[in-house]
Amino acid sequence: MSLKKIIAAIAFLLVLFLLNALQTLTYYVTRMWGDINFYDLPTHITTYLNTLGSLGCTLIAWKLLSRWKIRRFKFVYAFLLTIPLFAIFTSIFHIAVRAYYGGNTTFALLQTNFIFSISFSHLYVSGFTIAYLFFTETNALKEKLAHSKIELESMHLQMLTKNIEPHFLFNNLSILSSLIRKDPSQVEDFIEDLADVYRYFLLHNTTDSVALKDELSFLQKYLALTTKRFGSAYQIKLEIDDQDGYIVPFALQICLENAIKHNQSSDTLPLQIEIRREKNLIVITNPIRPVEMISNTGLGLSNVAKRYQLLFDKVLDYQAIDNKFVVKIPVITSR
Numbered sequence: 001m002s003l004k005k006i007i008a009a010i011a012f013l014l015v016l017f018l019l020n021a022l023q024t025l026t027y028y029v030t031r032m033w034g035d036i037n038f039y040d041l042p043t044h045i046t047t048y049l050n051t052l053g054s055l056g057c058t059l060i061a062w063k064l065l066s067r068w069k070i071r072r073f074k075f076v077y078a079f080l081l082t083i084p085l086f087a088i089f090t091s092i093f094h095i096a097v098r099a100y101y102g103g104n105t106t107f108a109l110l111q112t113n114f115i116f117s118i119s120f121s122h123l124y125v126s127g128f129t130i131a132y133l134f135f136t137e138t139n140a141l142k143e144k145l146a147h148s149k150i151e152l153e154s155m156h157l158q159m160l161t162k163n164i165e166p167h168f169l170f171n172n173l174s175i176l177s178s179l180i181r182k183d184p185s186q187v188e189d190f191i192e193d194l195a196d197v198y199r200y201f202l203l204h205n206t207t208d209s210v211a212l213k214d215e216l217s218f219l220q221k222y223l224a225l226t227t228k229r230f231g232s233a234y235q236i237k238l239e240i241d242d243q244d245g246y247i248v249p250f251a252l253q254i255c256l257e258n259a260i261k262h263n264q265s266s267d268t269l270p271l272q273i274e275i276r277r278e279k280n281l282i283v284i285t286n287p288i289r290p291v292e293m294i295s296n297t298g299l300g301l302s303n304v305a306k307r308y309q310l311l312f313d314k315v316l317d318y319q320a321i322d323n324k325f326v327v328k329i330p331v332i333t334s335r
Contacts, residue, residue, distance in 0.1 A: 046097060050090060050117055054125040057085040062133050075134045082126045083118070090117045148310050175229050186228070193224045204249040208311050209332055212282075213243040219252045226260070233265040239276040245331040247282070248307050251316075254300045255284045255327045262325075264289040282329040288320060301327065 061081040065074050094113045098105045172194055179187050200218045204210055216238075223236055236256070256273065263286060265271035273286045305316040314330040 047121065050093060051121045051125055053089045053093060054082075054086055054117075054122040055129060057082045057089055057122075058126045058129045058133075061085060062130065075130050078130050078133075079126060082122070082130075086118065086122050086126070087114055090114055090122075151306070151310065172225060172229070175225075179228070190225070190228060193221045196221045197225060201250075207249055208307075209246040210249045211243075212240075212245045212247050212331060215247050215249065215252055216240060216243060219256070222253050222256070226256070230260070230265075232267050233270055234260060235270045235272050237272065237274045237276075239274070240282070242277055245280070245333050247329065247331060248304055248311070251304050251329050252282065252284070254304055255329070258300050258327075259284070259286040259325065262291060263287070264291050277331070280331045280333060282331060284327040284329070285324050288323050288325050304329075 058078070061078045062074075064081065065078055070077060090113060091110050094110060095105050098109075176187065176190055176194070179190055197218070200221070219238075223238075226234060226236075252275065256275075259271065259273050263271050271286060271289065273284065275282065275284050277283070301316070301318050305318075308314040308316045308330060312330070312332055314332070316327070316329055318325070318327040320326075
């Protein structure tokens with residue numbers, strides 16, 4: 001038997017001993033100070049309300065830990081938190097009952113009541129309740145993870161399909177054909193950029209996050225293709241000195257594509273797109289100059305937002321502010 005198993009066995013036996021000692025103390029306190037009558041209805045009502053109080057304290061403790069997003073050893077922390085909560089409840093309840101019957105309350109009586117109540121009902125009510133809540137939450141988490149895995153796989157396929165659209169390839173091949181006729185000196189650089197873009201697509205279409213510096217390097221290649229395609233109709237101002245952290249793949253490219261797709265622009269009136277970093281956010285801003293769209297599925301930004309929510313519990317915010325469209329992409333500081 002390993003040392004770890006021996007320690008676990010000793011700890012279990014120690015807990016049993018402490019529970020037995022507490023029960024023995026309860027019997028002793030009841031014999032010395034108690035006058036419980038099984039046929040007394042108010043006694044049953046009082047103990048039942050006390051039990052409900054134990055249940056309520058347990059539910060409150062569990063919800064507090066859920067709000068604080070405590071996952072590891074949650075059932076242990078929950079039980080420990082119920083003890084002071086139940087101590088407050090049972091003391092107030094005891095004082096109220098004593099006052100109703102015209103009796104006084106002392107600190108010794110409060111101690112005795114707490115020891116009796118925690119052994120008589122709280123250990124069992126709270127223990128069984130926490131076990132049920134832990135079992136229910138674990139099953140719900142398993143179902144959520146399974147659903148998330150299926151949804152992520154579906155979004156990976158959507159991302160790959162979106163990024164390697166036939167029209168994107170067709171447009172860039174048309175540009176390549178035009179360069180061959182008009183400016184053959186740029187052909188080699190264009191082919192290299194196009195190959196790097198598709199290589200990045202194929203390499204990262206199933207990954208959850210990439211280094212921000214790699215995404216920015218990819219974006220530069222994509223911008224080079226965009227410039228050759230649209231000329232000076234779109235002017236991108238990229239100001240990101242701090243390249244530490246991680247980002248969902250293609251997030252920047254999709255935001256740039258979204259701005260180009262939904263806004264009017266020309267060489268005489270170029271669309272200014274700003275990309276900058278504000279602490280742990282990449283902020284992308286462009287003026288709103290809407291164009292008439294035949295159809296708009298909205299899969300791009302919503303897809304990235306869902307991936308951030310599912311993978312990192314982060315919110316990707318995008319909205320119109322003062323006639324500008326602003327996207328705020330979270331930067332993941334660790335993974």
